[in-house]
Amino acid sequence: MAEKNELQxxxxxxxxxxxxxxxxxxxxxxxxxxxxxxxxxLHKGCSKVNKADAKFCSDCGTETTFSQWGLF
Ligand SMILES: [Zn+2]
Ligand SMILES: [Zn+2]
Known part of the structure; x- marks a missing residue:
């Protein structure tokens, strides 16, 4: 079962x-x-991986890594 190696x-x-x-x-x-x-x-934290174009987390509305890094 050779899964194709997804690249990013x-x-x-x-x-x-x-x-x-x-x-x-x-x-x-x-x-x-x-x-x-x-x-x-107060919160257990959220480590959700969002879509590449998400500025805010779809789970909790907090800023995403890409947005924080100013990649948009
Ligand atoms: Zn979140
Ligand atoms: Zn790079």
Whole structure:
């Protein structure tokens, strides 16, 4: 069962990275658009990976990594 190795493109420099990479090895930008809501006393935190064009988390409405990095 050879699954095709999905690739992902860096949002900032267009480098084509491996599917499992978390950060671009060319420019250091995050490759996963994760929710930035951190764990706190009141919330267990949210680490949802959102679509690449999401500025805010679809689960909790917190800013995403890409938005925080100013990649839009
Ligand atoms: Zn990059
Ligand atoms: Zn969230």
């Amino acid at each position: 493109t860096c949002f900032r420099c267009q480098y084509v990275a491996d599917k499992d990479d978390k950060y671009c090895i060319r420019c250091g930008a995050p490759l996963k658009n994760k929710c930035t809501k951190e764990k706190s006393l």
